Amino acid sequence: MGKSYLESHPDENGYFGRFGGSFIPPMLEKPFADITKAYEEIKNSPAFIEELKYVRKHFQGRPTPITYAKNLTTHCGGAKIYLKREDLNHSGAHKLNHCMAEVILAKHMGFKKVIAETGAGQHGVALATAAAYFGLECEIHMGEVDIAKEHPNVVRMKILGAKVVPATHGLRTLKEAVDSAFESYVSQADTAIYCIGSVVGPHPFPMMVRDFQSIIGIESREQFFEHEDNLPNNVVACVGGGSNAMGIFAGFIDDKEVELYGVEPMGKGEKLGEHSASLTYGSEGVMHGFNSVMLKDEKGEPAPVYSIASGIDYPSVGPEQAHLNDIGRTKVGLCNDTQAIDAFYKLSQLEGIIPALESAHAVGFAMQLAKQLPKDQTILVNLSGRGDKDIDFVVENHPIPNAKF
Numbered sequence: 001m002g003k004s005y006l007e008s009h010p011d012e013n014g015y016f017g018r019f020g021g022s023f024i025p026p027m028l029e030k031p032f033a034d035i036t037k038a039y040e041e042i043k044n045s046p047a048f049i050e051e052l053k054y055v056r057k058h059f060q061g062r063p064t065p066i067t068y069a070k071n072l073t074t075h076c077g078g079a080k081i082y083l084k085r086e087d088l089n090h091s092g093a094h095k096l097n098h099c100m101a102e103v104i105l106a107k108h109m110g111f112k113k114v115i116a117e118t119g120a121g122q123h124g125v126a127l128a129t130a131a132a133y134f135g136l137e138c139e140i141h142m143g144e145v146d147i148a149k150e151h152p153n154v155v156r157m158k159i160l161g162a163k164v165v166p167a168t169h170g171l172r173t174l175k176e177a178v179d180s181a182f183e184s185y186v187s188q189a190d191t192a193i194y195c196i197g198s199v200v201g202p203h204p205f206p207m208m209v210r211d212f213q214s215i216i217g218i219e220s221r222e223q224f225f226e227h228e229d230n231l232p233n234n235v236v237a238c239v240g241g242g243s244n245a246m247g248i249f250a251g252f253i254d255d256k257e258v259e260l261y262g263v264e265p266m267g268k269g270e271k272l273g274e275h276s277a278s279l280t281y282g283s284e285g286v287m288h289g290f291n292s293v294m295l296k297d298e299k300g301e302p303a304p305v306y307s308i309a310s311g312i313d314y315p316s317v318g319p320e321q322a323h324l325n326d327i328g329r330t331k332v333g334l335c336n337d338t339q340a341i342d343a344f345y346k347l348s349q350l351e352g353i354i355p356a357l358e359s360a361h362a363v364g365f366a367m368q369l370a371k372q373l374p375k376d377q378t379i380l381v382n383l384s385g386r387g388d389k390d391i392d393f394v395v396e397n398h399p400i401p402n403a404k405f
């Protein structure tokens with residue numbers, strides 16, 4: 001039997017086709033090589049697998065269920081819509097899947113501290129949670145603008161015992177937080193480890209974070225049979241960096257008959273700066289240490305991007321997603337702000353589930369797809385997170401439909 005797709009990707013240099021690799025300053029080559037070596041050692045060790053299984057079951061709340069969205073399906077009038085409930089993970093999103101594993105790896109390598117950047121604060125909260133559980137120090141870098149915007153997550157990180165370092169230069173958002181976190185990491189790479197928040201960055205992170213997130217797809221494949229006694233016809237996930245998408249796709253990638261859709265945010269329009277649809281409008285380039293597809297400004301620098309959902313407004317995409325799109329194994333779905341807000345309220349009012357705005361993009365695209373497909377077809381949506389973090393922003397800017405006061 002030939003090797004499965006996952007076993008044969010990436011190659012030993014961290015490439016998925018021509019995307020990926022490692023473009024880092026010389027002083028980081030040794031620390032990153034050490035991380036790769038340690039991961040290769042522990043990933044098949046029974047002790048690591050047991051520990052991860054234990055925390056997933058007894059701390060995180062896995063397996064997360066698959067819910068049939070019956071009322072939403074009736075509303076759309078076409079294919080059946082199912083939801084993989086990553087919103088039910090402890091701390092409210094899929095991010096804990098890789099954070100718990102990254103911190104176990106850090107502990108195994110003898111590090112006492114984890115460092116990361118965060119945009120909306122979701123990765124910061126998940127990493128602070130994992131660090132508290134395993135007793136490690138946690139340092140999170142965040143742009144000053146995001147600190148003001150995402151106040152509850154900042155408080156959460158602090159309550160969990162993390163140190164929050166403001167990035168005060170440039171636009172003071174995610175890119176500057178990455179710069180700031182890297183600078184801090186370089187000065188303490190012998191005692192601390194950098195924990196990237198998605199399937200992005202230099203090798204081995206795109207592979208490692210995908211492997212840690214693949215639990216979503218492994219569970220889904222088994223659970224879907226309980227509902228339909230078959231594979232889903234379509235699997236849909238939103239794409240920021242691409243970790244929740246790669247996580248669920250991992251379960252179906254060798255099933256060629258299953259269509260895989262990565263949904264990009266179309267924001268407010270098609271002009272540069274109005275969206276963050278990197279695969280749709282981007283071109284090949286290197287950013288944040290890896291080669292992928294990215295949105296560039298006229299100077300070739302990462303372009304300013306926009307989405308109503310701060311977790312997916314990233315000017316690039318993980319290298320594996322770029323590769324799978326390139327070879328036609330995955331397709332791009334689109335969802336704009338208006339469609340995402342509609343999906344946010346529809347899922348809340350028809351199913352009793354308030355989705356994260358990021359996940360609402362996947363739901364919004366699935367609703368369009370369901371309407372075009374016959375009733376015997378199925379769509380499995382990765383509901384990457386819950387919407388508690390977004391409720392104030394949404395109701396202030398987009399009035400509740402059918403509100404009863």
Ligand SMILES: *Cc1c(COP(=O)(O)O)cnc(C)c1O
Pocket residue numbers: 093094095122123197198199238239240241242243244245311312356358359384385386
């Ligand atoms: C961070 C986040 C995302 C986007 O990250 P990916 O790496 O693309 O998965 C999506 N949904 C939620 C709820 C998030 O917190």
